[in-house]
Amino acid sequence: MSSSPQQPEQSFLPKTVVTPKARNTSKSSALHEEAVRLIPGGASSTMRWASYEPYPLFMKSGAGSKIVDADDNSYIDYLLAFGVLVNGHSHPRIVEAVQKQAMEGMMFGTAIELEVDLAKKFRQFVPSADMVVFANGGMDATSNALRIARAATGKDLILKFEGHYHGQHDYAMVSVESPPVVAGMEEYPRSLPYSAGIPSMVLDTVVVAPWNNAKALERIMKRHRNDIAAIIMEPVMANSTVIPPNVDYLKSVKEIAASNDALLIFDEVITGFRVAPGGAEQLYGVTPDLATWGKALGGGLPLAAVSGKKEYMELIAPGKVSYGGTYFANSLTLAGAKANLEVLAEHDYQALKVLKDRTDRLTTELSEVVQRTKQKACIQNVPGIFTLAFTKYSKITNYRESLLIDWEKFRMLHQLLLDQGVYLHPDNYERVALSTAHTDEDITHTVQAFEEALKRLS
Numbered sequence: 001m002s003s004s005p006q007q008p009e010q011s012f013l014p015k016t017v018v019t020p021k022a023r024n025t026s027k028s029s030a031l032h033e034e035a036v037r038l039i040p041g042g043a044s045s046t047m048r049w050a051s052y053e054p055y056p057l058f059m060k061s062g063a064g065s066k067i068v069d070a071d072d073n074s075y076i077d078y079l080l081a082f083g084v085l086v087n088g089h090s091h092p093r094i095v096e097a098v099q100k101q102a103m104e105g106m107m108f109g110t111a112i113e114l115e116v117d118l119a120k121k122f123r124q125f126v127p128s129a130d131m132v133v134f135a136n137g138g139m140d141a142t143s144n145a146l147r148i149a150r151a152a153t154g155k156d157l158i159l160k161f162e163g164h165y166h167g168q169h170d171y172a173m174v175s176v177e178s179p180p181v182v183a184g185m186e187e188y189p190r191s192l193p194y195s196a197g198i199p200s201m202v203l204d205t206v207v208v209a210p211w212n213n214a215k216a217l218e219r220i221m222k223r224h225r226n227d228i229a230a231i232i233m234e235p236v237m238a239n240s241t242v243i244p245p246n247v248d249y250l251k252s253v254k255e256i257a258a259s260n261d262a263l264l265i266f267d268e269v270i271t272g273f274r275v276a277p278g279g280a281e282q283l284y285g286v287t288p289d290l291a292t293w294g295k296a297l298g299g300g301l302p303l304a305a306v307s308g309k310k311e312y313m314e315l316i317a318p319g320k321v322s323y324g325g326t327y328f329a330n331s332l333t334l335a336g337a338k339a340n341l342e343v344l345a346e347h348d349y350q351a352l353k354v355l356k357d358r359t360d361r362l363t364t365e366l367s368e369v370v371q372r373t374k375q376k377a378c379i380q381n382v383p384g385i386f387t388l389a390f391t392k393y394s395k396i397t398n399y400r401e402s403l404l405i406d407w408e409k410f411r412m413l414h415q416l417l418l419d420q421g422v423y424l425h426p427d428n429y430e431r432v433a434l435s436t437a438h439t440d441e442d443i444t445h446t447v448q449a450f451e452e453a454l455k456r457l458s
């Protein structure tokens with residue numbers, strides 16, 4: 001194969017297992033002290049500091065599957081910018097495309113040929129999408145998809161699922177991590193704000209249901225009769241540990257949506273361009289009315305998209321649904337994203353097949369490690385992402401079960417893995433992500449690091 005998935009430089013791999021004492025992070029500590037005086041929390045996203053103890057590490061470079069922090073410690077990266085970097089850090093072909101475009105004009109604020117090229121490329125991955133529009137981030141995509149659904153149906157309410165995350169806009173910041181004491185009955189969850197500052201009027205327009213439970217959804221839809229414009233969901237729940245849908249669940253939700261004249265929106269921001277070329281809709285064979293994409297679509301450039309059936313997407317074109325943003329579909333981003341998708345598509349999507357194989361190998365070997373070290377933990381995966389959670393359950397199937405995992409133990413695991421050059425997010429709800437740049441050597445090192453850490457945790 002002429003252009004196989006990128007093989008990153010081995011020199012980044014820690015040569016020896018770094019002990020806690022040996023890993024100096026004093027520059028990160030000093031930077032954090034300075035950062036919190038200037039930036040609330042020390043970084044422009046809660047997810048970049050909230051779960052880190054005693055302070056987050058400051059990263060300064062990345063190549064392939066490896067990252068290096070301010071103190072020159074190197075790690076195999078399983079955060080991958082929350083799953084964005086499906087082809088690893090600074091893939092040479094993406095870098096080259098971005099450099100070339102930067103010389104030719106970074107953005108124009110006009111129609112551009114690159115946008116047509118990328119729309120064609122997008123449809124090659126997602127043939128069920130009649131049309132597509134681009135945006136910067138997942139929250140732009142989900143907020144616009146909801147607006148299109150409201151315009152299409154003439155209804156105001158939307159239904160989302162407890163524990164699902166769709167970005168930081170008000171309509172999505174409902175019941176993302178509701179504590180059970182206030183969340184209401186499992187089958188009828190309450191709509192709770194995930195942040196201060198969400199208007200109660202917004203909460204009144206967002207109905208919440210438990211995921212992976214078609215009967216409960218049917219009852220809740222019935223309660224609201226014909227008032228729901230759209231059902232939005234992560235087709236694989238991936239923001240409250242990784243939870244695949246039960247057999248035929250997605251099919252049932254599609255039927256329930258159709259029989260209630262509501263649109264079905266799959267939020268494929270995590271699953272898209274990762275679990276299969278056409279995302280979860282291809283993996284599970286269920287096509288929604290609209291879908292939202294982000295993260296791996298841009299491969300490191302800020303790109304998101306809304307796609308779907310022509311009859312709904314075309315509500316934008318005559319100006320019925322207002323759509324746009326100054327930076328939407330800028331040349332620099334599109335050039336990088338086009339190179340990213342070209343790398344993924346080569347040789348009949350070989351890179352995504354390799355990604356799946358590596359995920360299977362890592363999760364299988366980690367399951368063996370869990371058994372050998374006599375831990376009570378379950379591992380759940382779909383191609384390219386997985387969760388390892390300490391729990392008494394053999395399987396986590398919904399949000400309420402995911403609440404019962406041992407967060408503290410995972411945090412300790414995270415620390416022990418850092419000491420061995422393996423970087424995960426400390427919050428167990430965030431998935432562990434792989435890229436096409438992760439090598440067999442990376443996997444071998446990672447399995448050894450987990451074994452060492454889990455032994456110490458026993």
Ligand code: PMP
Binds near residue numbers: 138165239270
């Ligand atoms: N939808 C899902 C499923 C996500 O996981 C995220 C981000 N983690 C978003 C939407 C929001 O994307 P962004 O952070 O790019 O706005």
